[in-house]
Amino acid sequence: MLEGTQAGNSFDINTCGLVSNALNGKAQEQNNGRGRKDGCVLVGSKSHQGNEVYNDIVLDLKDSEISNRHFLIKYDITTQEYYLRDLGDGNGTFVRLDNALQLKTGFIISFGDSHMFMQITEDFNSDISKLEIQFLDGPKTDEKYSFSMLKNSKPV
Secondary structure: OOOOOOOOEEEEEEOOEEEEEEEOOEEOOOOOOOOOOOOEEEEEOOOEEOOEEOOOEEOOOOOOOOOOOOEEEEEEOOOOEEEEEEOOOOOOOOOOOOOOOOOOOOOEEEEOOEEEEEEEEEEOOOOEEEEEEEEEEOOOOOOEEEEEEEOOOOOO
């Protein structure tokens, strides 16, 4: 269930995109969202732009942090996996992680009021890998931390 939708609402998504929705197991009026069959399900706070449907799923929230077009869900037929992508409107999309995630340059990690930017650099003249963290928001705004490690070393 997506936060902001009516409790018990479910959505059928396949390789074409949004197929239908149901409330408490009962089919609702046919809602194929944008009806584009492009494999993408767009989610946001705006239902229409002009005469066209703007999002497949509209989050009916009175929350200014939900963007007009906030994120998309896509099913990849080759990997048989669903993917979620933040559409970069500035407010972010957050997912609870159950497993470890490999950090990559450009990741922004948020917790509480803090947001940290990750930068990973490799020194090809030596065996040193460096992780730099810069706080973008919160009580430590603009503070930077660096961690260096030999590339092939094992934790102690």
